[in-house]
Amino acid sequence: MNHALLNIVGSSNIITDPSLMTDYSHDETSVEQYASYPDVVVFPENSEQISAILKYANEHLIPVTPRGGGTGLSGGAIPVKGGIVLSLEKMNRIIEIDEANMTVTVEAGVITNDINKAVAQHGLYFAGYPMSLQSCFIGGNIAENAGGGKAIKYGVTGRYVLGLEVVLPTGEIINLGGKLVKDVAGYDLKSLIVGSEGTLGVVSTVTLKLLPIPKATAVLSALFEDVAAAIAAVPKIMINTGIIPTGLEYMDRQSVEASCSFLDEKLPVKESEAMLLIELDGSDEDRLEDEYPKIGDVCEENGAFEVFVADNAATRERIWKVRRSIPEALRTSHPEQSAEDIVVPISCIPRMIPFLKGIEKKYDTDIPCFGHAGDGNLHLHLMKNKEHSQEEWIALQKAALDEIYGFVTELGGSITGEHGIGLKRKKYFSEHLSQPELTLMKKIKQAFDPNNIMNPGKIFD
Numbered sequence: 001m002n003h004a005l006l007n008i009v010g011s012s013n014i015i016t017d018p019s020l021m022t023d024y025s026h027d028e029t030s031v032e033q034y035a036s037y038p039d040v041v042v043f044p045e046n047s048e049q050i051s052a053i054l055k056y057a058n059e060h061l062i063p064v065t066p067r068g069g070g071t072g073l074s075g076g077a078i079p080v081k082g083g084i085v086l087s088l089e090k091m092n093r094i095i096e097i098d099e100a101n102m103t104v105t106v107e108a109g110v111i112t113n114d115i116n117k118a119v120a121q122h123g124l125y126f127a128g129y130p131m132s133l134q135s136c137f138i139g140g141n142i143a144e145n146a147g148g149g150k151a152i153k154y155g156v157t158g159r160y161v162l163g164l165e166v167v168l169p170t171g172e173i174i175n176l177g178g179k180l181v182k183d184v185a186g187y188d189l190k191s192l193i194v195g196s197e198g199t200l201g202v203v204s205t206v207t208l209k210l211l212p213i214p215k216a217t218a219v220l221s222a223l224f225e226d227v228a229a230a231i232a233a234v235p236k237i238m239i240n241t242g243i244i245p246t247g248l249e250y251m252d253r254q255s256v257e258a259s260c261s262f263l264d265e266k267l268p269v270k271e272s273e274a275m276l277l278i279e280l281d282g283s284d285e286d287r288l289e290d291e292y293p294k295i296g297d298v299c300e301e302n303g304a305f306e307v308f309v310a311d312n313a314a315t316r317e318r319i320w321k322v323r324r325s326i327p328e329a330l331r332t333s334h335p336e337q338s339a340e341d342i343v344v345p346i347s348c349i350p351r352m353i354p355f356l357k358g359i360e361k362k363y364d365t366d367i368p369c370f371g372h373a374g375d376g377n378l379h380l381h382l383m384k385n386k387e388h389s390q391e392e393w394i395a396l397q398k399a400a401l402d403e404i405y406g407f408v409t410e411l412g413g414s415i416t417g418e419h420g421i422g423l424k425r426k427k428y429f430s431e432h433l434s435q436p437e438l439t440l441m442k443k444i445k446q447a448f449d450p451n452n453i454m455n456p457g458k459i460f461d
């Protein structure tokens with residue numbers, strides 16, 4: 001196998017020594033629990049090489065796991081069945097910025113934040129804003145249909161995907177969509193690839209819709225003594241003001257403290273138990289100055305004891321950085337944990353925090369909680385305490401997750417809002433879906449990938 005792959009990608013684009021493969025044996029889910037090594041890692045430089053690799057793998061029934069930045073939180077990029085890890089990191093070219101059509105075309109291995117750096121000088125802006133944007137790749141964002149901190153106003157990644165070049169598991173290269181804003185010719189295969197977690201094909205090139213850079217931005221941080229009051233204020237902020245913020249993030253005290261200590265940052269959070277980060281943007285400063293006091297008032301009427309406004313870029317970035325760094329900070333302070341990503345209808349979000357407080361007490365565990373509350377999407381990290389033995393911890397996770405997912409389903413929610421099923425949630429996915437849905441999904445998988453070589457062992461068996 002290695003000889004054939006070496007002939008395709010060249011000796012500088014292949015790793016065959018297992019001692020150099022550690023980085024490719026895991027993503028950002030808990031390393032010990034899920035890590036698995038591939039037989040070989042390859043770094044194709046173009047779509048033709050991807051095609052040749054997949055043709056070879058398909059012929060010899062070798063598993064292939066596509067890999068972006070490896071920031072995934074569901075084990076999607078872990079090569080559980082060994083075989084080939086196909087890393088997109090060398091396909092990181094910005095191919096075209098098309099001002100007239102407001103699009104950018106890039107290779108799948110471009111770091112998400114680099115897209116905005118490249119298009120900013122043209123007055124344009126890509127609205128995707130996953131909190132990992134400085135290290136994840138756009139191909140990974142498409143494979144996970146990533147959300148993030150601005151999805152409440154701008155939607156998730158898929159909304160901006162106009163065109164995709166995809167290499168199928170059988171080696172054919174197909175082009176889906178292009179620069180069209182509208183296109184209803186036949187089944188929407190492009191949308192099927194978005195969120196398919198690397199199980200249907202390899203995304204090689206992407207054309208994204210861009211927006212004009214907003215002229216004005218402000219960030220409010222609202223401090224609450226009561227966590228339930230903070231989360232209950234979330235839907236009211238939108239309903240009572242009629243304003244849809246760009247971001248509406250919730251962070252409890254434990255999450256903020258962990259992140260501030262990790263960053264050596266001091267936010268003026270006083271005695272607050274919870275904080276809301278609310279970002280507004282728009283086409284003019286005056287309108288924003290009219291909007292943010294209205295939002296501040298609703299926060300205060302609903303329990304905020306203080307509201308700060310950050311209207312300069314440096315302070316805004318300080319607050320967002322604290323929010324973005326929470327997952328890493330919590331993983332550093334508690335390496336053994338289970339990071340969850342539940343989502344419920346926005347109207348049900350006030351019921352989640354009291355429920356989670358009950359779970360914390362019942363199972364004697366800490367569950368720091370933060371996330372994109374404006375979308376109904378919360379990240380909860382179940383923590384292993386020092387007192388828990390390994391057996392207790394495993395039993396606790398299972399029992400607590402059964403209850404949490406059960407409650408989320410009862411509320412009409414889902415077990416993942418943006419991190420995907422991957423390996424981590426496979427067991428729960430089959431329980432969450434109806435049998436006809438599952439059967440249909442398996443038939444789709446078989447139509448794309450008859451030999452089951454693309455990222456096997458993910459989503460479902």
Ligand SMILES: Cc1cc2nc3c(=O)[nH]c(=O)nc-3n(C[C@H](O)[C@H](O)[C@H](O)COP(=O)(O)OP(=O)(O)OC[C@H]3O[C@@H](n4cnc5c(N)ncnc54)[C@H](O)[C@@H]3O)c2cc1C
Binds near residue numbers: 066067130135201
């Ligand atoms: C600190 C932190 C913050 C995060 N914040 C957010 C957030 O706000 N919103 C959010 O949605 N997620 C978030 N995530 C999760 C993660 O960053 C996203 O899921 C991201 O989209 C993964 O991109 P990646 O390039 O790292 O993909 P990887 O982890 O490398 O891969 C993820 C999946 O995509 C597949 N894949 C990767 N590239 C391709 C390709 N070119 N073609 C086909 N399949 C491919 C892989 O096989 C795998 O199944 C966060 C993660 C961290 C660590």
